[in-house]
Each structure stands twice: as C-alpha cells, then as structure tokens.
Amino acid sequence: MVVLDPNDPRLQDPALDENNGVTSQLSRWITDLQLKDIPTDVLERAKHLILDGIVCGLVGARVPWSEECVTSVLDFEPPGYCTVIGYEKSLGPLAAAVLNGAFIQATELDDYHSGAPLHSAAVVLPALFAAAQVIANPTVPTKDGRKVVSGLDFLLATVVGLETGPRAGLGCGGTDLLKRGWHSGPVFGCPASAAASSKLLGLSADDVESAIGVACTQAGGLMAAQYEGMIKRVQHAFAARNGLFGALLCRNGYVGIKKVFERRYGGFLSMFSQGNGQTPQYDSRRVVEELGSTWQMMNIRIKLYACVGGCHGQIEALAKLQELHPDRFAPENLSRIAKIQVYLSGAIYAHDGWAPEERPMTETGAQMNAAYIGAVQLVDRQVLLAQFAVSTLNRDEVWDLVYKTTCYHDTHFDKPHHVCGARVVVDFDDGFQVEELVNMPKGYDPPITDEEIRMKYRRLAASAIDQDRMEKIEKLVVGLENLADVSELLELLPAPTKRVLG
Template identity: 65%
Template sequence: MAKHSSDEVFDETNNEDSGVTATLCNWIVGLEKKDIPDEVLERAKHLILDGIACGLVGSHVPWSEQAVDGILSYEPEGQCSLIGYEEKLGPLAAATLNGGFIQATELDDYHSVAPLHSASVVLGSLFAAAQVKNVKVRGFAFNGQSHEVLEPGRTVSGIDFLIAAIAGFETGPRSGMAIHGTDLLVRGWHSGVVFGCPAAAAASSKLLGLSAANTESAIGIACTQACGLMAAQFEGMVKRMQHGIAARNGLFGALLARNGYVGIKKVYERKYGGYLNMFSQGNTKTPRYDVREVVAGLGDVWHTSRIRFKLHACVGGCHGLVEAVESLQESYPQRFSGEAFSNIKSIKVGLSETIFHHDGWAPHERPLSNTGSQMCAAYISATQLVDSQVLIAQFADSQLNRDQVWELVNKTTCHHDAQFDKPNHQCGAHVVVEFDDGTTVEETVQMPKGFDPPITNEEIRGKYRKLAASVIDQERIEKIEKLVLGIDQLEDVSELLQVLAKPTKSAV
C-alpha cells in the first residue's frame, strides 16, 4: 500500500480540487493487514477490549436502561445484538445503544488533540454492521428494468473486523485535526460526535466492502448529519447517547451507499457547505481549517496508537486535575484528611482554554446530574479530595448531594492557564490550595498518566478485568479477552458478539 505525503500531493491549504476525500477513501478501501504495523494491530485489539469493558459496565447503568426501555417501546425486533441484553434490534437502533453503552460512564478512550471517544463510535457501528444480513441491493436487468437482489447472509472474519476498526480509529482524529481539534469544545460543540460520524462511516464502509466511490458517499452522508451540542453535559442524559448517535449516522451512510445511494462528494474540501468549512466557522485560527490534515501521513502516522485510555471515571480533560489533587494528598496527608477540610480557605484550579470552557464552569444547582458531576472540574476535584478516587461509584445518585463534597466545591474556582494550551498538555492542571492559617500548597501536572509514555497493553488488560469483574463472571471475562486478543485469528466475529449479548448486572 503506497504511503501519501500531504506536502507532495497538495500545494494549497484548502484547495477544493485537492482530492483529499477521494484520497482518504482509496486508502480505506485498499487497507490490508500487511500495511499495518504489528504494534498498531495489537493496540487496536486493546482499544476494542477497553471499549467492550466500558460497554459491559455501561449497558445497565440507570440512564442506559432507560434508553433501552424507550427504544424497545417503538423499535421492532431486528437482527443485531446489544451488549448485555437478550433483545435484538435493527442495525441503526443497535448502533445507537451499543455506542451509548460504551460512552455511558466516562471511562472510555479519548484522543487528546482531536477529542472523540473512538471505541463508542467505531464499535457501535461495527457490531451492527457485522450482523447486517440479507440486505436488498437494487440492480438492473438487461432490459433496463429495475429489480432487487436479496444478498445472502455473510460471515465477517475477525481480521476484517479489526482492519475496519483501524480505518475508523484513523479517520476520526484526522477529521478533527483538520479543524483544530479541541477548538470545537471551546465553542460549545460536542467535538467527538462531530468527528465520530465520518469515523463510523469509514469503519462501516470498510467492513461492508464498499468501493471507494461508495465510501465517499457514506462519509458524505455521515458528515451531513454531524452535530452535537455540549450543553448536553449539564442536566440531561443525552450526552451519554451522542457518540452512539454518531455511530448510527456513520452506519446509516454506509448502508445507504452500499445500495448505490449517492452522498456528498468532496465533503472535506468543499468550501460552500463543506464539512471543514462549516464546522470551523467562528474560530479564530489561521487558517480556520487545513484540509491536508485529513490525509497527512496516511500509512505512516497511526492515530490508533495515539488514542488515550482513561484511569478515572470523569471527563478526560480533568485527569490532570485528579492527579494533581492526588499528589497533594500524598504529600500533605494531615492537611487533606477529612477532619482538616474545614481549614481549607480556597482551591484555585488552572486549566487549558479548552478544558476551562468545557469543565471549568461553576455549578448552578445542587445536586448536579450524574453527567454534570463528571463534567465539572470543581466537583471532580472535591470528589477526589473526599474519596481519594474518581470511579463510577462516586457518581451514583446517592453520592451527589454530600455536604462534605459541596463545601469543597463551593471553595473552588477555575481559571484559564495558558501553559496548558500546548498540544498534548490540554488535560493538565495547576492546583493551588490556601488554608485558613495562610499556608499555601500547589501542584502542577503537565500531562496525566498515560500520555508519555502511553498506558501499556498490560495495564489496559488490568482495567478490562477490573471493570468486567463488576458485572460478569470470571469464565465470561476470560472468554471475551481471549476472543478479542486473538480476533485476527477468529473465523467468525459473531462468536464474540454472542458472548457480549448475554445479560449483565448493574455496576451502579
């Protein structure tokens, strides 16, 4: 597979005739196992394993169960399975729910430069795409009369599934980096949902065996549906579902394009109504977008290896904050014990511009919702102080109105600290705590754990086992891990999907 250099191919930043969308689609269609380094293949397996762990835990939290109840009330039975449920639904509904399950507890992966939760959009779409069978494909007889052909059921191999996942893992961050990644969060867009639509379309198109032209249509159909409002992080449940909606949108594009339905062409490079031009409206960058980023380093630079793994059950941008507070607790145990919290006068938190806008807001109600509490820097900091951990249990309904936590929340203010605006530092934090006796202590974390060096595959497996043990039995834990880590040898991926579809218990 030939590698592409954006500097060799494109001489203008945003040339409408650059062929960027077509170049990406040709690369997706031609991608083979031999083109992918072994370490990238292995990392992709662990991304899938981590996503499954999050989906198993997230499938039966209250907001996921409520979503399932709502969708089952109007959706007919289908052929696609759900993580943790015996019921089956049509592909679009299944993609929405499975993607939502993976994102349901804020424990899933994220890309730090072009923020999106890759497993939720990619696996959400692929689990459904792998089970789409007996599809009616429109064709034409020799006399010009249209007819429909019922395509027989098919078997999806594990290696095909893995390569399709990598196509999605690569497409999402590239789509985001072309419009300055984190800038969408500053302006109130839910960036991962915007970047997730073409990622899901790329993955689904690859798995369904679409041509380059049809893949371009699929991505165009996905991009015209792209949206996501970050106001979803405050009161409601829908923030959990939005990456699932992106998974649905990408799969929808691929299924339509599979039947020859023509989508937007040149969707990345079009200036009037194009994806990059429209979603960059209102930013202050120069240039506002750079279409070359979509294909920069294809076949050489692998974003699959740059996706981050979460160790705390909160928004990724606050992981540096959690670790700064944790460091202060370890350094000054007497000052940060429960009895001494009343002696804290103020807590000042410095965050990057992106994370300050996203998570530095002052709580406007008490208690916060489950979602809002995981997106509020002041609440996350207070939770770490009180519980010495930020895990799923900290955000259960019974924990959201504790006086001790709220006394610390009310002493906390956040501000923009420009030192964290550098690439890969945007999830860092500077914490200053002042006490009644005039003493001040502070801590800075430039990059949370797992940035440089990244979290190891062994640590990811440990996270999977810990999360899975809270909702399923040991035999099933071991079987899923064996199937995923050996997925490139798996003849039929439905074997994995069947194990995932068995009921699970609630983790909350």
C-alpha cells in the same frame, strides 16, 4: 457569516484548496488497507481499544440512565437481528448502534483522543457490530455475497475508524470545536463510523466517499448536554448510527456528498470551523497528513477515572498534594481549606470549568464539572463510578470544597498534548499554600500499556459479568486476527449484565 469571494487571496492557501482530493485519497486508503500495511504495535493497540470499549459497554449497559434509554427505545423500535449489549433483545442495525454506543459512553470510562477530542470506541464499535450482523444475516443481500465476517475483517475496519475520526478532527482545528460549545466527538465521529462501516461492508472507494459525505451531513452535537439530563451519553451513538447509515445507504451506488472535507461552501471542515478566528480557518490536508505512516489512533488515551478526560491532570495534581502533605489533606483537616484554584487549558476550562448552578447536580453534570471532580478526589481519594451514584451527589463535605473552587484558563495547557493537564493551588485558613503542576496525566508519555488495559478490563468486567464469559471475551479479542467468524464474539455480548450503579 462573511462569505469570501472565490478570488479572495485567503482562499489561495493550500489548506483551503477545494481541489486537493483529500476525501477521495482517504477513501482509497480505506478501501486498499491490508493487514501488511499496519505495524504490529498498531494492530495490538487496536485490539486492546476494542477490549476497552467492550467492557465499557458491558458496565454501561446497566446504569440507570442506560436502562431508561433501553425502555424508551424498546417502546417504539421493532425487533431485529442485531445485538444489544447486556440485553437478550435484538433490534435493527441503526437502533442497535444507538443503544450500544450509549452504553460504551455511559460511564465516562471510555477512551478519548488527546488532540481531536472524541470517544472512538463508542462511535466505531457499535457501527461495526451492526454492520457485521447485516453481512451475516441471510435475508440481507450483499453485493459480493459475503456472509461471514472474520476477526481480521473486523480488526481492519476498526483501525480505519480509529484513524479517521481524529484526522477529521485535526483538520477542523482539534480542540477548538469543544471550546466553542460543540460536542466534538459526535461531529468527528460521523466520518469515523462511516469509514469503519464502509471498510467492513466492502464498499468501493467511490462509495466510501459517498458514505462519508452522508455521515458528515448528519454531524452535530451540543455540549450543553453536559449539564443535566441523560442525552449526553447518547450523542456519540448518534455518530455511530449516522456513519452506519451512510455506509448502508451507499453500498449499492447511492451518491452522497463528494469532496465533503475540502468543500469551501457547505463542507464539513469549513462549516464546523466557522468563527474559530484561526488562520487558516481549517486545513483539509491534515485529514490525510502522513496517512499510513503516522498513526493518530496511537494518541487515543485510556481512562483511569470515571469522569471527563480533561480533568485527569487535575485529579493527579490533587493526589500528589495528598501524598506530599498527608496531614494537611487528612479528612479531618479538609474544612481548613480556604480556597482552591484550578488552572486548565482553554478547551477544558470552557468544557468543565463552570460553576455549578444547582445542588445537587445530575450524574452527568458531576462527571463534567472540574470543581466537583476535584472535591470528590479530596474527600474520597478516588474518582470512580461510585463517586457519581445518586446517593453521593449531595454530600456536605464535597460541596463545601466545590464552593471553595474557582477555575481559570491558563494558556500553558494549550500546548500540544497538554490539553488535559492542570495546575492546582490550595490555600489553607492559616495562610499555608501548596501548588502542583501536571502537564500530562497518566497515559500520555508513556501511554497506558496493553497489559494495563487488560487489567482495567478484568477489573471492570468482574463487576458486570461472570468469570467464564469475561475470559472468553478477552481471549477472542486479543486473538482477533485469528478468529474465523466474529459472530463468536458477538454472541457473548447480549447476555444480561449485573447492575453496577444504583
């Protein structure tokens, strides 16, 4: 690593200014934010992102890898007072945040940001659920004596978290971190959960800055987690825990890292942008750029497929080819496909364009692999949770197409908001070739509507919980700003859910 002399002209770039006050400006905004400062459409979107996150948690609580995680955690964690989604068990704040975050991210059905990749609900909601119950617990003293968290309190804190994560990511180079092998969401998610928790706990701006610093010094996450095992599902939950820990630690004056975004030596943006080859290496100004006027949370996308968001353009390109050429892509003719070429953005090619090393892959690996995802779209004409059940992972008709698929990087998709697009070229054994391009998958422009999010919620919730509970949760979340006590919502989450995947 090359360490620049403080007088090096490259450090005179305003993007690298160590004294621009970015972290303190963000912290003041977090503290001061009020309902009147947030446009109505942003508030509505936040409520629907909460709804989407909750249903992902309800479904994800009962997949096999989540159940394994619960069993292990309950072996060493003592009982507490914080809700665990889908289980009639309560744990301490940090342990509950880890499990709830793991559930929300468990099935790859949760949200993602298109410019600074992270799964925001898996980071923000678990921290807020636990923080709300810390406040409500009569044995835990709080500085201002609050014991009830209103729905409005919860909503404001959610907006803060949803807005902070992408901004930290954009300052660090957006998709670049993912391209270089970091799991970007657990990195960008640490300041997001710290910001949200701090807002709910009522921290001063100075303490918010400390909490963000404590969260950021814990940041990390290796994208090698995608190939096998189960830990990839938990890594966003680490960020939820880290930010919550920072807020709880600093709410009474404990001092964390200050100026963590703008510090050149050992700062968050400086260190996580090492080796990216960009000029400037990072830009701390992007953390607060148009803060309060341009809402980055509106670029959080809602998944319609149960796989990595970067392959959604590929799925839609293949679906279009199936629609345009029904005879060619009929089930009995799939064996006549000779070659499939998939062209992806740099970040998604690095993340998902790898050739499988073994057959079958794990559920995690399958949901992260472009060749496998494309093959199940061709065979099953859908990419939902059922396509990644253990019983489906070794089908000959799928693997025949996996082995015929090769992925490539196409710089066309490195353009803003094109990162999840794809171009697919399919050759048949008689020389016939078809091609389809999708620059931006469904939900980019225009985005998925709030009504469509509610439809997704109802469809998924019906597979996990009863009708009465499903309707109560939706009603409370959609009317969150009018809810006197968020405990009414949290009480609906721990009851057992149905197992949705064998």
